[in-house]
Amino acid sequence: MVMVPATYAAEKDYTIESFHYLTVDEKDVNSLAEVNINSNEEIQITLVLPEQNQDGDWLAYGFTSEETFEAFIEKDKERLENKVEENEIGIMASGACCTDFYEHKNKGGQYIYWRSGFKNLPSSWNDRISSLSTASPSYSYMTILWEHTSTQGKGKGVSFRHSDWYGTTANMASDWNDRASAIEIK
Numbered sequence: 001m002v003m004v005p006a007t008y009a010a011e012k013d014y015t016i017e018s019f020h021y022l023t024v025d026e027k028d029v030n031s032l033a034e035v036n037i038n039s040n041e042e043i044q045i046t047l048v049l050p051e052q053n054q055d056g057d058w059l060a061y062g063f064t065s066e067e068t069f070e071a072f073i074e075k076d077k078e079r080l081e082n083k084v085e086e087n088e089i090g091i092m093a094s095g096a097c098c099t100d101f102y103e104h105k106n107k108g109g110q111y112i113y114w115r116s117g118f119k120n121l122p123s124s125w126n127d128r129i130s131s132l133s134t135a136s137p138s139y140s141y142m143t144i145l146w147e148h149t150s151t152q153g154k155g156k157g158v159s160f161r162h163s164d165w166y167g168t169t170a171n172m173a174s175d176w177n178d179r180a181s182a183i184e185i186k
Contacts, residue, residue, distance in 0.1 A: 048165075050164040104130050134162045145182075
């Protein structure tokens, strides 16, 4: 008989299924503002927080443009600089320096990794990402998946702040599973 430790049996599912926006362009929204990323054309970029509300929706910040998103990032980086206390988790596929992108959920199948900057995905990886593990917050700040390439205007984006997601595998559900055409590490 094989005993499975309780920590493995109670592993939390980090599949991103729907969002509950706390703020849009840094303005508070009320509980009536629960939206699905596909049903709200105003929100172009979503920053996913690592908590869920009582309905299982992931808490998120929404941004109506890349400019409002960049302004938030600059403020947030300053705020986090004083808080980063590294709890190093074991070495991931490519190590703490890079975000790993996988073709299947729960880090399954083949993977690619990216260290920093923006990259249009090669045709062999276009619309293929199903899960990711972020780089360490000591190496970079955030990972963003873009719906389109830069020549197509990037489209909508979903982002993961490394200080919140390092050591956790984020699985993409129907809204983002196999939808990314570009990636960016800031």
